[in-house]
Amino acid sequence: MLAAVDFDNLHVRAGRLGDAEILYDHSEADFGPSNLWAEDRSWVLCTDYDLWATKIAGPSALVNMLLNDCEIEAVRLPWHTNELVHGKR
Secondary structure: OOOOOOOOOOOOOOOOOOHHHHHHHHOOOOOOEEEEEEEEOEEEEEOOOOOOOOOOOOOOHHHHHHHHHHOOOOOOOOOOOOEEEOOOO
């Protein structure tokens, strides 16, 4: 049986990206972090235990570095111009 999660009391933590690994073994958390982002909001990483992939959005240099890394399986997702942009369609 799956445990119910209290979605009204989620936690946001701040710290160094290099220290995020310890959150995966944190005793008070049922799951590891699912969203990581830079303090300046220049990039974001979104994942979850039941997703088929991790999504990363950020500057072109970061995206190209990931796409060109031979040890990372990465694909560029299509960009839809009809998506919400700044809260407007």
